[in-house]
Amino acid sequence: MIGAIAGDIIGSVYEWNNIKTKQFDLFSSDCCFTDDTVLTVALAESILTGTDYTSLLRAYYRRYPDAGYGGFFHRWARAHECRPYNSWGNGAAMRISSVGFAFNTLDEVLVRAAEYTAVTHDHPEGIKGAQATAAAIFLARTGSTKDDIRQYTVVNFHYDLSRSVDEIRPTYGFDESCQGTVPQAIVCFLESTHFEDAIRNAISLGGDSDTLACITGGIAQAYYGVPASIADRAMSILDEDLRGVTARFMSGYCPGTSLSF
Numbered sequence: 001m002i003g004a005i006a007g008d009i010i011g012s013v014y015e016w017n018n019i020k021t022k023q024f025d026l027f028s029s030d031c032c033f034t035d036d037t038v039l040t041v042a043l044a045e046s047i048l049t050g051t052d053y054t055s056l057l058r059a060y061y062r063r064y065p066d067a068g069y070g071g072f073f074h075r076w077a078r079a080h081e082c083r084p085y086n087s088w089g090n091g092a093a094m095r096i097s098s099v100g101f102a103f104n105t106l107d108e109v110l111v112r113a114a115e116y117t118a119v120t121h122d123h124p125e126g127i128k129g130a131q132a133t134a135a136a137i138f139l140a141r142t143g144s145t146k147d148d149i150r151q152y153t154v155v156n157f158h159y160d161l162s163r164s165v166d167e168i169r170p171t172y173g174f175d176e177s178c179q180g181t182v183p184q185a186i187v188c189f190l191e192s193t194h195f196e197d198a199i200r201n202a203i204s205l206g207g208d209s210d211t212l213a214c215i216t217g218g219i220a221q222a223y224y225g226v227p228a229s230i231a232d233r234a235m236s237i238l239d240e241d242l243r244g245v246t247a248r249f250m251s252g253y254c255p256g257t258s259l260s261f
Contacts, residue, residue: 001044001249003221004097006234007199007213008036018206020169026196027233033242035067036214039095041242043116044249047102054082054119063241070176076120084118088125090181092117093133094211097218100137101253109138121178129178132157133215136186140222146190159183165191165201172205181208185215195224221254 013030042060046053061069061077069077072085096113103109110131117130132153139149150161161183168184175181184205192198198220202213220226235243 001040001098001101001218001221001254002231002234002246003195003226004040004094004214004218005033005037005238005246006226006230007202007215007217007220008040008094008210009033009234009237010199011203011210011213014203014206014209015211018174018209020204020206022197022200022204024200024203026199026230031237033067033238034210035064035069035073035091036094036210037238037242038064038067039091040097040214041245043095044098045245046116047098048245048249048252053116057119058082073120082119084120084122086123087121088123088129088178089121089176090129090178090208090211090215092121092126093129093178093182093185094214096130096134097137097214097221098249098253099130100134100218100222101141101249103138106135106138109134125178128157129182132159132182132186133218136189136219137222140189140219146223149186150190153183153186159186161187161190163187165205169205172207174207176208181212182215185212186219188212188216189219189223192220192224195220195226196230198224 009031010026012032012034013028038060042056046056058077072087076085099109099113103112113131113134114127117127136149153159154161165188188201189198192201198216199213202216203209
């Protein structure tokens with residue numbers, strides 16, 4: 001989970017100022033958390049406490065109204081009656097990382113990912129993007145190889161993972177869809193050599209940088225762990241409430257990750 005949050009924070013300054021290089025300051029003075037982190041933490045709290053996820057999404061929206069949500073989510077969170085809005089947006093995948101860490105079988109991860117996602121993103125592509133992300137995290141944390149993760153993703157979700165980061169980068173642009181974000185994020189992980197390298201791969205593509213790096217970061221955490229220097233810097237940028245939920249989730253579901261907060 002902290003890997004996804006770190007990816008969001010690092011990518012926050014590049015979403016509207018894309019770069020096409022892996023050479024950049026990892027944390028700039030303007031880095032901040034966005035809706036990716038807010039909704040990731042909301043899901044983590046739902047898992048930790050059993051509180052209804054829909055209610056928590058709306059509560060977190062009210063607490064952080066200017067975090068950068070999409071227009072459909074704005075309307076959903078403000079509506080008198082909450083109904084899913086058939087979205088295939090990449091918000092389905094950017095908030096799902098805690099599911100891959102919290103549940104003990106792949107079947108349960110897939111079921112839970114679909115359930116949590118469908119409260120807003122009930123389009124098949126939204127469900128698919130969330131399931132593919134959560135499954136990759138589960139497989140990574142339970143000892144699967146990168147080849148295993150690649151094969152599982154291609155066979156079960158029919159994503160094209162054949163192009164390299166270098167092949168994707170030149171023509172890749174802003175894409176808010178799951179189908180235009182999740183495969184690219186997974187490739188950024190698959191081609192990486194360590195956690196930071198995965199994040200740099202994601203940022204270097206351009207596009208929806210914070211969300212790309214958020215999705216990549218969750219998978220990379222499960223496979224590599226997160227260096228303490230990166231985890232602590234990300235935690236320091238969160239406010240007390242977000243930091244508290246993140247620390248509790250990490251303590252319960254991500255053993256071995258050292259946090260100073």
